[in-house]
Amino acid sequence: MINKSKIAIPFLFWILLLLTASCAGSKKKQSKIAPQPFMETMWKITYLEGVETLPSSAKKDIFVLFQDDAKSLRxxxxxxxxxxxxxxxxxxxxxxxxxxxATKMSCPLLKFEYDYLGKLEKATRYEIEGKKLSLYQDALLLATFEAQAGVQ
Structure with a gap:
């Protein structure tokens, strides 16, 4: 007669080991966010080099959108x-x-606008990590943006 407990314990051990390994693998996949596409994503400003506090606009978010058609942006x-x-x-x-x-409306944020557009124009490279876009002038971080749902 075969002792069922001697067979069951190793069998359960292997099942438990496989389940643990598969769960550990899925946690790694869940924590990694796929990079947002550069184009056709609305990027909301989160940091601008040299600016301590970003202004909040009553109208809408400060953003940039790189359009795929004819390589235009708005x-x-x-x-x-x-x-x-x-x-x-x-x-x-x-x-x-x-x-x-740009349109020519006057408002208290004009200095910020000049700085913002100037930093965009100085950008020479970019990096995307998950939902974060970073613009650089060589090694200097100029601005960071967060991907937003929907296009304004």
């Missing part, structure tokens, strides 16, 4: 809407922004 800088052009090398993570046009 956004809102606090008072005024803006548009421009960009060139990108996604393999090397290189970026060049130029040709800004």
């Amino acid at each position: 956004g809102f800088a606090g008072c005024n809407n803006f548009s421009g052009m960009y060139q990108i090398d996604q393999t090397a993570k290189k970026l060049s922004i130029s040709g800004f046009m």
Whole structure:
């Protein structure tokens, strides 16, 4: 007669070991957030180099959206809407922004707007980690953005 407990214990041990290993693997996958696409994502400003506190606009969020069509961009800088052009090398993570046009509404945030658009124009490279976009001028971090749902 076969002792069932001698067979059951090793069998249960292996089942438990497999379940533990599969759960550990799934935790790693869940904690890693897939990078947000650079283009066609609304990026809300979260940090601007040299600015201690970001202004809050009563109208809408300060953002930039890199459109895939003809490599154009658009956004809102606090008072005024803006548009421009960009060139990108996604393999090397290189970026060049130029040709800004903006509406001309006057408001208390104009200095911030000039700083913001100036930093965008100085960007030479970018990094995306999960839902965070960082723009750099060489090694200097110029601005960070968080991906937002929906397009304004």
